[in-house]
Amino acid sequence: MPFATAGDFPEKTIRLSVDYPAGGLSDVVARKLAEKVAVTLKVPVVVENRPGAGGTINIAEVSRARPDGYTLAFSATSPLTLTPYFSKVSYTPEKAVTPVIGVMYSPVVLLGTQALKAKDFNGFIDAAKQAPGSMRWATSGMGTIGHIMFGQISHDAGLDMNLIPYKGGSQQMNDALGGQFEIFSTNVSATLIENIKAGKLHALAIGADERIEGLSDVPTFTELGQPKANLKSNFGIVAPAGTPNEVIEILNKAFDAALHDPQIAESLRQSGNIPSGGKAEQFQRVIEQESRNNRAIIEQAGLAAQ
Numbered sequence: 001m002p003f004a005t006a007g008d009f010p011e012k013t014i015r016l017s018v019d020y021p022a023g024g025l026s027d028v029v030a031r032k033l034a035e036k037v038a039v040t041l042k043v044p045v046v047v048e049n050r051p052g053a054g055g056t057i058n059i060a061e062v063s064r065a066r067p068d069g070y071t072l073a074f075s076a077t078s079p080l081t082l083t084p085y086f087s088k089v090s091y092t093p094e095k096a097v098t099p100v101i102g103v104m105y106s107p108v109v110l111l112g113t114q115a116l117k118a119k120d121f122n123g124f125i126d127a128a129k130q131a132p133g134s135m136r137w138a139t140s141g142m143g144t145i146g147h148i149m150f151g152q153i154s155h156d157a158g159l160d161m162n163l164i165p166y167k168g169g170s171q172q173m174n175d176a177l178g179g180q181f182e183i184f185s186t187n188v189s190a191t192l193i194e195n196i197k198a199g200k201l202h203a204l205a206i207g208a209d210e211r212i213e214g215l216s217d218v219p220t221f222t223e224l225g226q227p228k229a230n231l232k233s234n235f236g237i238v239a240p241a242g243t244p245n246e247v248i249e250i251l252n253k254a255f256d257a258a259l260h261d262p263q264i265a266e267s268l269r270q271s272g273n274i275p276s277g278g279k280a281e282q283f284q285r286v287i288e289q290e291s292r293n294n295r296a297i298i299e300q301a302g303l304a305a306q
Contacts, residue, residue: 009069009247013044016237017062018074019055025189025271026235029103030074032267036258041250047074054143055079056089059238063096067242069251072100077234078145081291085298086143093291097238100248101255102276102283104268106187106233107208108145109218110153111201115179121204121224124183125157132160136181140169145231146185148294149207151301152229176201187233188212188272207231214272228297234290236276236283252280 016034020026027049034045050058059079065071080093110121118124128135139146142165150163164181166172173191176184177200186192188206193214195201203218207230211220221230237255239248258264259277268275276283297303 009250010041010043012070013046014038014041014070014072015046015048016072016074017048017050017058019051019058019076019079020049021051022049025106025273026074026076029235029264029268032264033074033103033255033258036261036264037251037254040254040257054083054141056083056091059096060090062238063091063240065240067098067240067244069239069243069247071240072251073097073238074103075235075238077236077287077290080287082145082148082294083143085295095241098241098243098248099280099283099287100237100239101252101259101280102234102236102278102286103255103259104235104273104275105208106235106273107206107212108149108185108231108233109188109192109203109207109215110149110183110185110205110221111176111192111196111203112183113176113179113181113201116182116202119202121219124204125159127182128157128159128161133162135159135161135183136164137161138164138166138172138176138181138184140172140186141165141167145187145207145233147303148297149185149229149231151303152231152297153226155301156226156228188215190271193272205229208274212272212274213269228293234276234286236286248280 016030018027018030031047034047038045055075056079058073058075062071062073084093118127137150139150154161169186172184196203203215205221205224206218208220256277259275265275
């Protein structure tokens, strides 16, 4: 049976698998996009959840699917640009999938808990220098964007800090609110913004192209003289490698139109996430640049693979 071409695509249900469990932001966004795209393309778009192993399970499954445009993944870019530097994966990142469209980016925020007396980024740096080996920085796991940020700032500022890797964000947040460590890095969310505004946490810096709505008083890392640490989590839709360009273009236009829907764009902004969109080639460049940047930071900071 020949692969799909622009002339006959789509003719049947499209399946969109999500790296994360049901109910999270990625799942919610994927389902909203699927609804809009189904109307545009006049075929059902079914969302399935395939969490686990930092998104590598989902990418591996999609990479083995028939490259006809009917199997897609909604994923963070980290299974392609970061995880392979820390652990073995069953696919070759640059050959596993082909980008369809960038959906959004989620800024990574550096925060202080009630255990940190300093209230801004420079104060945190000074405190860490004055007490080498005593500052505790928590991340949601080894080989995450937060881990990369830890390595970059530690290296550039010459800091001796203790890394505390959690196995996810939920327990990390609970311990942050309990002041179990001084510093932590995590993706922005509506709940995080609420805790910051309530004074339970204080944001020191944010990884974003510019200051974001809801945290307009929080400077970016670039503003603070740490452009290499100005990191964010990119999310997008990918298809199996070898999917025809004509099919990718049809999918790209449909998802891009959905991202421009005011309700979807506003729901992303309210949670502190920024819609992306654009051509598939743009998302490809993001992935390639992110991979190069991560590799350089890992090598420079001497972050050990696990």
